[in-house]
Amino acid sequence: DEEVLTAVHAFPKNLVYSQSFLEFVDKVNKEGEGVVKIEVRGGPEAIAMFEQPQAVQRGVVDMVYTPGSFYTSTIPEKDLLVASSINGPEARASGALEIYDQIHQKNMGVKYLGWMDSGIPFHIYTIDEPKVTAEGKPDFSGLKMRGNPIYNEWLKGYLEATVATIPSNEVYTALERGTVDATPWTSIGIMDWNWDKFLKYRIDPAFFSTDLGVIVNLEKWNSLSPQAQKILQDVAIAHEKSSFEALQEQQNSEYAEQEKRGIKSFKLSEEAAAAYVNAAKAAAMERMKTDMEAKGRAGDFDMLVEKFKAGGQS
Amino acid sequence: MEWYWAFALMIGMILALMAFGFPVALAFITANLIGAVIFMGGSGGILTFLGNAFESMTSFALAPVPLFLLMGELFFHTGLANRMFDAVDRLLGRVPGRLSYVTVAGGTAFATLSGSSMGSTALMGSLMVPEMTKRGYKKILSIGPILGTGGLAMIIPPSALGVLLATLAKIDVGKLLIAGVVPGLVLASMYAAMIFGITMVDKKAAPAYDMPPVALAEKLRMFLVNIGPMALVVVIVIAFMLLGWATPSEAAAVGVIGVLLLALAYRALTWKSLVKSVTGALRVTAMAFLIIFGSATFSQLLSWSGASSGLIGWVTGFDLAPLVMLLAMFGILLVLGMFMDQLSMMLLTIPIFYPLATLQLGFDPIWFGVVVLLALEISFTTPPFGLLLFVMKGVAPKGTTMAEIYVAAIPFMACAMLLVALLIIEPQIALWLPNLGSP
Amino acid sequence: MSAPLAPLVRAYDWMITALAVVAGIMLFLTALVVALQILLRETALQAPDWLFTSVEFGLLYMTMFSVPWLMRERGHIYIELLTASVPDATRHVISRCVAAGAAVVCAILTWYGIDFVAGDIATAKYDWRAPDIPRAWVSISLPIGFGLLGIECLRYVFGREILHSGEIGIHE
Ligand code: NA
Numbered sequence: 001d002e003e004v005l006t007a008v009h010a011f012p013k014n015l016v017y018s019q020s021f022l023e024f025v026d027k028v029n030k031e032g033e034g035v036v037k038i039e040v041r042g043g044p045e046a047i048a049m050f051e052q053p054q055a056v057q058r059g060v061v062d063m064v065y066t067p068g069s070f071y072t073s074t075i076p077e078k079d080l081l082v083a084s085s086i087n088g089p090e091a092r093a094s095g096a097l098e099i100y101d102q103i104h105q106k107n108m109g110v111k112y113l114g115w116m117d118s119g120i121p122f123h124i125y126t127i128d129e130p131k132v133t134a135e136g137k138p139d140f141s142g143l144k145m146r147g148n149p150i151y152n153e154w155l156k157g158y159l160e161a162t163v164a165t166i167p168s169n170e171v172y173t174a175l176e177r178g179t180v181d182a183t184p185w186t187s188i189g190i191m192d193w194n195w196d197k198f199l200k201y202r203i204d205p206a207f208f209s210t211d212l213g214v215i216v217n218l219e220k221w222n223s224l225s226p227q228a229q230k231i232l233q234d235v236a237i238a239h240e241k242s243s244f245e246a247l248q249e250q251q252n253s254e255y256a257e258q259e260k261r262g263i264k265s266f267k268l269s270e271e272a273a274a275a276y277v278n279a280a281k282a283a284a285m286e287r288m289k290t291d292m293e294a295k296g297r298a299g300d301f302d303m304l305v306e307k308f309k310a311g312g313q314s
Numbered sequence: 315m316e317w318y319w320a321f322a323l324m325i326g327m328i329l330a331l332m333a334f335g336f337p338v339a340l341a342f343i344t345a346n347l348i349g350a351v352i353f354m355g356g357s358g359g360i361l362t363f364l365g366n367a368f369e370s371m372t373s374f375a376l377a378p379v380p381l382f383l384l385m386g387e388l389f390f391h392t393g394l395a396n397r398m399f400d401a402v403d404r405l406l407g408r409v410p411g412r413l414s415y416v417t418v419a420g421g422t423a424f425a426t427l428s429g430s431s432m433g434s435t436a437l438m439g440s441l442m443v444p445e446m447t448k449r450g451y452k453k454i455l456s457i458g459p460i461l462g463t464g465g466l467a468m469i470i471p472p473s474a475l476g477v478l479l480a481t482l483a484k485i486d487v488g489k490l491l492i493a494g495v496v497p498g499l500v501l502a503s504m505y506a507a508m509i510f511g512i513t514m515v516d517k518k519a520a521p522a523y524d525m526p527p528v529a530l531a532e533k534l535r536m537f538l539v540n541i542g543p544m545a546l547v548v549v550i551v552i553a554f555m556l557l558g559w560a561t562p563s564e565a566a567a568v569g570v571i572g573v574l575l576l577a578l579a580y581r582a583l584t585w586k587s588l589v590k591s592v593t594g595a596l597r598v599t600a601m602a603f604l605i606i607f608g609s610a611t612f613s614q615l616l617s618w619s620g621a622s623s624g625l626i627g628w629v630t631g632f633d634l635a636p637l638v639m640l641l642a643m644f645g646i647l648l649v650l651g652m653f654m655d656q657l658s659m660m661l662l663t664i665p666i667f668y669p670l671a672t673l674q675l676g677f678d679p680i681w682f683g684v685v686v687l688l689a690l691e692i693s694f695t696t697p698p699f700g701l702l703l704f705v706m707k708g709v710a711p712k713g714t715t716m717a718e719i720y721v722a723a724i725p726f727m728a729c730a731m732l733l734v735a736l737l738i739i740e741p742q743i744a745l746w747l748p749n750l751g752s753p
Numbered sequence: 754m755s756a757p758l759a760p761l762v763r764a765y766d767w768m769i770t771a772l773a774v775v776a777g778i779m780l781f782l783t784a785l786v787v788a789l790q791i792l793l794r795e796t797a798l799q800a801p802d803w804l805f806t807s808v809e810f811g812l813l814y815m816t817m818f819s820v821p822w823l824m825r826e827r828g829h830i831y832i833e834l835l836t837a838s839v840p841d842a843t844r845h846v847i848s849r850c851v852a853a854g855a856a857v858v859c860a861i862l863t864w865y866g867i868d869f870v871a872g873d874i875a876t877a878k879y880d881w882r883a884p885d886i887p888r889a890w891v892s893i894s895l896p897i898g899f900g901l902l903g904i905e906c907l908r909y910v911f912g913r914e915i916l917h918s919g920e921i922g923i924h925e
Pocket residue numbers: 425426427428429430466467468469470471472473
């Protein structure tokens with residue numbers, strides 16, 4: 001008998017990441033014909049975006065595709081993926097994802113099936129040419145930056161920017177009128193929002209990376225036949241690799257398209273770049289440590305940082 | 315469960331509960347409770363429903379509603395509105411239905427500057443309807459134009475929903491927003507023409523009192539003292555937005571502060587007027603937000619159960635002529651719009667409608683975007699459950715019946731329908747402006 | 754109401770009004786906080802993250818704290834179709850049944866609302882948007898609001914007055 005898992009995805013269907021998840025679903029449904037099937041029930045229009053991780057915990061839905069950031073208060077360790085210097089396939093090969101899965105099983109009651117769409121970092125994009133201080137650090141004094149809980153501490157702390165909260169579908173108008181002068185976003189996707197009309201500089205290097213993954217209700221997972229489990233896990237591992245490669249390719253073509261549309265790369269000096277990226281990682285790791293301490297799990301902190309290469313490097 | 319059974323069950327519950335006289339919000343919430351147990355499963359389903367509601371309610375996009383309501387109530391209870399309308403009445407002399415034209419102009423201005431249909435309906439409703447009723451206007455001339463112009467908020471830029479649509483459909487945001495300008499203004503003109511028509515046919519629709527002629531110096535004084543400062547508040551709000559000092563959702567707060575300062579300057583701000591204003595704004599906010607609590611989560615259950623995607627798949631599955639297909643999609647939006655919120659509708663329909671409309675049927679993507687926004691606007695005021703109708707019920711004077719509101723909405727909805735027809739006949743109404751300057 | 758209960762009822766009524774007053778103050782503060790946020794941003798000063806989120810969370814509080822009061826004031830919109838087309842005695846029965854049904858729904862939501870809050874407390878859950886604010890502080894408004902709304906519905910089950918007037922149309 002074919003086993004069926006219901007699924008939802010965090011973002012709207014047309015978004016590139018959701019499309020990648022739907023590809024994963026298609027592969028499972030093809031490989032698993034007669035054995036296991038994923039039935040997608042929709043995106044945030046079916047279950048609210050931030051509610052999805054709890055819905056999978058409760059077993060209302062069997063599988064969710066979401067950034068770890070949306071359940072950070074349960075698994076603060078998600079910052080490992082955010083600050084990591086390695087990508088999904090590398091973390092799979094090194095066994096880091098196995099540990100990450102155990103953390104999910106133990107503390108959230110879900111199976112971490114795979115780190116999808118990895119290797120996509122963030123950049124700060126600005127309207128005007130960025131200024132730098134004497135040491136070559138971006139000087140954001142007087143500049144208004146659109147923030148996000150993932151990187152606010154770093155923006156406010158290290159970069160000393162004025163951070164404003166603006167919902168993503170109001171950013172277009174906010175940039176048009178100068179309500180904000182800059183926003184971080186992933187290396188891909190700013191042209192989907194048409195923000196390239198206003199944002200003319202991209203600060204290099206990139207920082208952080210996305211933490212999108214597939215989680216499955218643990219009870220449901222354990223109820224599956226070994227054959228179904230194997231198909232799901234194998235396809236997920238294959239998709240970790242193929243989605244990484246596909247997005248790297250897309251990233252390259254988007255960088256080229258950004259250049260064509262007049263977005264200039266603003267490169268920090270080598271020294272300043274290292275300090276910039278390390279400060280971002282340090283902010284994330286500090287936050288993670290505090291949250292792990294509160295949960296009595298800080299003992300694993302150093303091991304995890306090492307495993308995911310999430311510490312700063314010179 | 316087949317999608318049509320799920321659809322029939324969910325919609326049937328709502329209709330039955332409402333027919334029995336359940337408060338609208340509680341009818342939605344009860345249907346959600348039962349739907350969550352059936353489709354999501356037991357207590358986990360109910361907790362997920364509560365989580366969905368938590369997220370829908372704690373959204374900044376809702377903030378303009380209480381703020382615009384407060385702004386309108388403050389204008390009204392401090393007597394500033396009365397001063398302004400007296401002056402307009404005397405300046406415009408004998409033009410029948412003059413306050414209705416003021417409503418269209420003011421409503422269009424607010425729609426232009428805000429992105430919130432509900433917010434601008436709340437503002438215009440609490441500001442204009444009590445005054446106009448006091449002055450002897452029939453409901454069709456006070457409520458109708460407000461419901462009409464409220465919906466303009468999402469067609470005329472800035473429009474957060476327009477941006478979302480463009481992003482979901484992967485079309486040019488700037489072009490879509492600009493494409494809304496001409497149809498929006500055409501629609502506003504049609505509203506004005508409709509008012510003219512109504513005042514011609516029904517001489518009693520607007521008060522026909524004689525105004526004594528006013529000397530030019532007195533006119534100027536009235537303008538400077540009674541209209542200028544109020545207009546200044548509106549200008550300041552617009553300026554804040556155009557200069558980028560405030561986002562469209564934040565601008566309402568600037569308006570509230572502006573009216574408060576103005577009322578202080580005119581020594582019109584009393585403790586009593588302040589309490590009355592806040593109470594009035596709170597009443598409508600509580601009523602409307604509890605309905606949103608129910609309807610936003612109802613939308614999600616419709617999606618989760620497969621009912622709405624089943625309906626869409628079924629209708630779009632027929633092999634029909636492009637025009638018939640367009641009307642079918644338009645119809646789906648109107649039907650879903652009765653029970654669903656705009657945001658969920660877009661997330662659900664755009665990924666299906668857009669490829670169909672642009673790749674298969676060959677419609678222009680920008681043009682189709684304007685048509686979709688118009689459909690969403692109309693569905694906001696479609697009887698019996700259009701959300702703007704309930705907001706209007708909340709702000710209208712005591713004794714206003716829902717039937718009066720429905721009747722008042724119809725002519726202005728007809729204008730929007732006519733605009734859709736015009737857009738089908740002459741797509742350039744929407745496309746001329748955005749294509750200006752590009753080959 | 755019998756005399757010994759009267760002070761209790763008065764205290765309860767006073768509380769419903771007090772919660773509505775709190776909601777009203779929140780509504781007014783929303784305007785000030787949003788204005789402050791604009792001011793801080795435009796002067797390049799840093800507004801704390803929770804300032805923005807407090808507006809969002811305030812919207813839920815505002816709603817849950819004012820809906821019981823609005824029920825007492827008969828401010829929620831409902832349709833009179835059936836209740837308008839039956840004899841008075843039948844209307845009374847239907848109206849009280851509807852109020853009872855609404856009270857039951859509110860009771861269920863209160864029960865699960867408490868469960869929801871308990872879950873937030875047990876997992877020390879915070880909302881992704883506001884890491885500084887435990888979510889239980891906000892979600893607690895759900896069982897409070899629905900609990901009191903349910904009690905207000907009981908007013909129309911057992912009280913002298915009923916919810917429905919018997920006139921056709923949509924009422925508030
Ligand atoms: Na607008």
